[in-house]
Amino acid sequence: MRTFKLVICLFLVFAFCFSLLALPSLASEFSYVWSDTAETSANITNENIINNTNTKQDVNNTANITNTNVTNNSTITENVVEETNSEVTDDNFLGLNCGSAILIEQSTGQVLYAYNIHEQLHPASVTKVMSILLIMEALDSGKINLTDEVPCSENAASMGGSQIWLDPRETLTVDEMLKAICVNSANDCVVAMAEYIAGSEDAFVQMMNDKAIELGMNDTTFKNCHGLDEDGHVTSAYDISLMSRELLKNHPDVTKYTTIWMDTLRDGKSQLSNTNKLIKNYKGATGLKTGSTSLALYNLSASATRDDLSLIAIIMKAPSSKIRFENATKLLDYGFNTFSYKEFGKKDDVVRTVTVNKGTKNEAEAVLNENAGTLLEKGSDKNVEQTLTLDDTISAPVQKGQKLGEISFTLDGEILSTVDIIAKDDVEKIGLFSTIKKVYYSWVDLLRS
Numbered sequence: 001m002r003t004f005k006l007v008i009c010l011f012l013v014f015a016f017c018f019s020l021l022a023l024p025s026l027a028s029e030f031s032y033v034w035s036d037t038a039e040t041s042a043n044i045t046n047e048n049i050i051n052n053t054n055t056k057q058d059v060n061n062t063a064n065i066t067n068t069n070v071t072n073n074s075t076i077t078e079n080v081v082e083e084t085n086s087e088v089t090d091d092n093f094l095g096l097n098c099g100s101a102i103l104i105e106q107s108t109g110q111v112l113y114a115y116n117i118h119e120q121l122h123p124a125s126v127t128k129v130m131s132i133l134l135i136m137e138a139l140d141s142g143k144i145n146l147t148d149e150v151p152c153s154e155n156a157a158s159m160g161g162s163q164i165w166l167d168p169r170e171t172l173t174v175d176e177m178l179k180a181i182c183v184n185s186a187n188d189c190v191v192a193m194a195e196y197i198a199g200s201e202d203a204f205v206q207m208m209n210d211k212a213i214e215l216g217m218n219d220t221t222f223k224n225c226h227g228l229d230e231d232g233h234v235t236s237a238y239d240i241s242l243m244s245r246e247l248l249k250n251h252p253d254v255t256k257y258t259t260i261w262m263d264t265l266r267d268g269k270s271q272l273s274n275t276n277k278l279i280k281n282y283k284g285a286t287g288l289k290t291g292s293t294s295l296a297l298y299n300l301s302a303s304a305t306r307d308d309l310s311l312i313a314i315i316m317k318a319p320s321s322k323i324r325f326e327n328a329t330k331l332l333d334y335g336f337n338t339f340s341y342k343e344f345g346k347k348d349d350v351v352r353t354v355t356v357n358k359g360t361k362n363e364a365e366a367v368l369n370e371n372a373g374t375l376l377e378k379g380s381d382k383n384v385e386q387t388l389t390l391d392d393t394i395s396a397p398v399q400k401g402q403k404l405g406e407i408s409f410t411l412d413g414e415i416l417s418t419v420d421i422i423a424k425d426d427v428e429k430i431g432l433f434s435t436i437k438k439v440y441y442s443w444v445d446l447l448r449s
Contacts, residue, residue: 092115092116096330097318098115099297100317103313103335105309105335108374108417112335113331116237117237122233122293125187125227128190130222131190134197144197151192154168157188163186164188164265166186177193181193183257205225208225221235237315240301240314240316244288259287260272260274277325282302282329288302298324299315304336307336308341341373341375342375342376343371344374352365354394355394356393356427357395359398364424364427368422374411383412384411397427403421
């Protein structure tokens, strides 16, 4: 009897397999899945909407969400967070005593305060932000390692200004070199590292200028890797904020060095003391670099993080070291007192499970491509709207990382940020053999039960 049933099942499989392939998958009800963080930050309203219709539903939590599930070839426009904010005025309302200044939020690059930000000025040792960035890139790419022994050339040993008095007969590890550069602003060490990475200081400076172009640092020309005054060696507060953000955002391990207050090298024989006094005196300080020469006067790239909000303040051409730190403190205080960073979800959080037509799996998880959140003025978080654009049903094949939709954050009609929604895993397209196999095993499981 069981043999007869099996024959009947096989007949049904072959009779209907082609029709099964032709039938679209039926849309099934879905449950919205969000991280614990997002659930406490915002209520997500799911509306199944046909023919590109948008609805908005007021919610009583921190955000209003419009979830648009489009079934007819929706077009998704990718929005990129701009580095500048047109609403920021250039009037120095904080009364900073310096040549130029800028305050930005680290994750988005949004400009929160701007004063004379594009004037080309001498950067002094703040130049080393770019040098450190290239060193960190070489580390992360595996080109160099922290344990590598770096020699000192006669050229490196001859550098003036701040230094640790390298001897051409000695070597230091990359780790020790980084410590000396970040804490003590050692010119001899940064030249030794430049020669080690690029073969010569000139070749390294070319790398610096190439990176500046890549980052959109249009006010910048580097002539050296250390920042000693040289004709044509100029940058701007805005450009310093760009390279500082690139360093901190993509190479956060650098703060292991930039937050050191005091340390030693050479088995305790060489004392290091951080030139950035904010590391000791300002809550949440994470770096980044000081600089001063007779032409540049006193410069500073200062970074700090409090309550998930990371800020970068740039001061150029302050008349004294004390005043540059006072100016930076004013900027950072203004930022932390005025703004907050609101997070609605983290990278890889599941936004929803979508139905997959003609796939080896019936469903695919749609996840956040990166952390979802936005910078807000304190008290305005209740007015933020989230708009989720994501299809209910997609067709196989689906590739891991494939963009399925996006979520946008808006305030008073202005888009603050946008995050892509992507597929968590691959889903292959179902074929004749896989269809027969799938239906066969379904019937076998049914017979066994």
